[in-house]
Amino acid sequence: MNKIEFDLDIMGSSDIESMHKVIDAYHNLGHLYIFGTGFNTSSGYVYIALENGISICSCFGQDVDYLVTDYETGEEEFFDTYEEAMKYNNKINK
Numbered sequence: 001m002n003k004i005e006f007d008l009d010i011m012g013s014s015d016i017e018s019m020h021k022v023i024d025a026y027h028n029l030g031h032l033y034i035f036g037t038g039f040n041t042s043s044g045y046v047y048i049a050l051e052n053g054i055s056i057c058s059c060f061g062q063d064v065d066y067l068v069t070d071y072e073t074g075e076e077e078f079f080d081t082y083e084e085a086m087k088y089n090n091k092i093n094k
Contacts, residue, residue: 002034004048011039011046017061018046025056025064029082053093054085068092 004026006019019039026032026048033051040047047057047067055067065078066085070092079085 002031004034004037006037006039006046010041014061015039015044015046015059018058021058021061021064022046022048022056025082029056052086053089054082056082 004023008016011019026034035049035051037048039045044059045057046059047055049055053068053071055069056064057067058064065080066082067076067078068085068089069076072092077088079088
């Protein structure tokens with residue numbers, strides 16, 4: 001089941017703005033499976049982690065970024081578009 005949940009009790013107004021941005025970005029991508037959602041209180045990132053390994057994230061109400069993590073090294077790369085993130089993800093996480 002695809003479920004989007006955020007704990008609004010721990011989020012400030014800019015975090016909630018970020019939440020709306022990642023949800024909108026998710027809906028614009030069509031039907032993709034969600035691995036998890038959350039808010040990182042240390043970094044300020046609100047995110048939707050997709051099952052394909054890409055996360056849609058935003059912090060402090062800024063535009064969304066698409067995050068790809070290299071499974072072998074743990075290194076993270078941010079991209080402006082989902083297409084760029086997919087291309088990189090397919091290259092490094094085969």
